[in-house]
Structures are given as C-alpha cells and as structure tokens.
Amino acid sequence: MPSRDKAKRLTTLALLAAAAFVLSWVDSLIPVSGTLPGAKLGLANLSVLIGLYLLGPLPGAALCGLKILLQTFLFGNAYAFFYSLAGGILSYLVMLLTRKRCSVMFVSALGGVFHNLGQVLVAAVILQTAGLMAYFPVLMLCGIGAGLAVGLAGGILISRLRSILPFIS
C-alpha cells in the first residue's frame, strides 16, 4: 500500500474517532429509561460499524475501544465500565464474524442484541443472580430496534463513502 493511501486511511480513522466522540455525547444526552443503566441508543456504534466495513477489523476494534473509554470516563459512570466493556467486546466480535455473510442492517441489529446480552451477563455475575429476566425481552427489543436504525444509516454511509474514498477497498 502506498504511504499516501496509508495516510488517507489514518485520516479517515481519525475522522471516525471524532464522530464516535460526538455520537457518544449525543448518546449520553438521550436517556433510555426503564431499562438497565448503560442502555443507550448506541449511535456511537455507527462509527464502529463504518470503521469495521471500510477500514477493517483492527481500526474497527480501535474505534470500539475508544467508544467504551468515552462512555465510561467522559459520558457515564465509572462503575458502568464492566457493562460497557462486556457489551462492546461481545457486540464487536459478533459483527466481525457476521459482516461478510449478512446485510449491514442485520449485522448492526446483531451487534445491538449482543451488546445488551453482554451487559445482562455481567449484571448476572456482579449481582450473583441468574434472573434479570424481567428486563431481558425489553433489552433485546431495544437492541434490535436501535441496531436496525444504526444499520440503516450505516449501510447508506458505507456505500456512499466507498464511492468517494477510492483508496478504500
């Protein structure tokens, strides 16, 4: 890869990181009440999704890590760290594994579902309770809904960015 393309990819990653910053902030402004803490719209996942598709697994993971750090230390409570971490990692792994076989919207919906699943699992470990069952269906529905919305926006952005950024595969 020519070093010029490398610089362009790095710049794209930096722009996506900046977008993740803003979207994490917007996420923190919109409360999703009645569910577990840490439940958000997940708009920041838009950045992660685009990074994963356009730049590849490693830059996507970097964006995902950045999103978790922002959510924990800038826009959230520090005690929610393990919830964000588990949700973020699980969701990213699922999106990574399914991205070539499924549509962007479906991948994003899976990401949303597994993000919330990760959080429920951590809550089960920390609270030493098997059942947070009353919250489970609502959380899954929120994950699917938010994931589909983010996936719709992400799909449009990914195809448009591909056509205007020729250095991206």
Added chain:
Amino acid sequence: MRPRRWEAVILGVVILALLIWALWPGDPGAAVSVSVNGQVTEVYPLDQPTIVSIDGYGGFLLTLVVSDGSAHVEYASCPDLICQHHRPISSAGEQIVCLPARIVLTVTGKEAGVDAVTR
C-alpha cells in the same frame, strides 16, 4: 444493505416472540423479595404497607415502599436513579434493579418457587 429475506424472517420471528414475552400478563404477586449482592435479605408481603431502608453495596441506600399491593423505590442515593424512576411493580416476576447498590427487588408469586422467577 437491506436485510435479506431470511434475515427479515429471523428478525420478525424473534421480535414477535420477544413482544409476546414482554407483554405476557403476569400472575398477581404475593411478596417482594430484596436481594443485596446476590443474597436474599428480606421478603415483604405486598398486602402490608411498609417503608424500609435497604443498605446496598458501596454505601448506597434505597428506600423501599410497599403500598396498595405494589412496591417501588421512593428514594435512592445511587448516581443514576434508574430504580427510583422505575414504575411500581406488582406482578410476579417483575423486578427493579439498582446496579450500583447491587440490589434486586423481585415480586414473587403465590407459590414461591420457579414460577415466581420465570415470567
């Protein structure tokens, strides 16, 4: 980009199942059990009005109020206040969770057992 047919079918079935699960009417509850850090500490019958303070993990305090057959959190000293804003719970299986204080309030049914937890 748009979901393929098999993806849409999976999503539709899962959403429908989750909706039915979420909206399924619960049996009327008999009591509310308080669990702190995984240990059930107290059980209060729903037909007796009660106001109690619960010591949670990390020094957080919750005030549990039982009245008119339902339970809710009147006051919480935790940072997010999600449990305080939660609507009152009265059907078996309903829960209020305070993650910072590690407190789980669960309504149990007439026969306290498996049916009380699964909804």
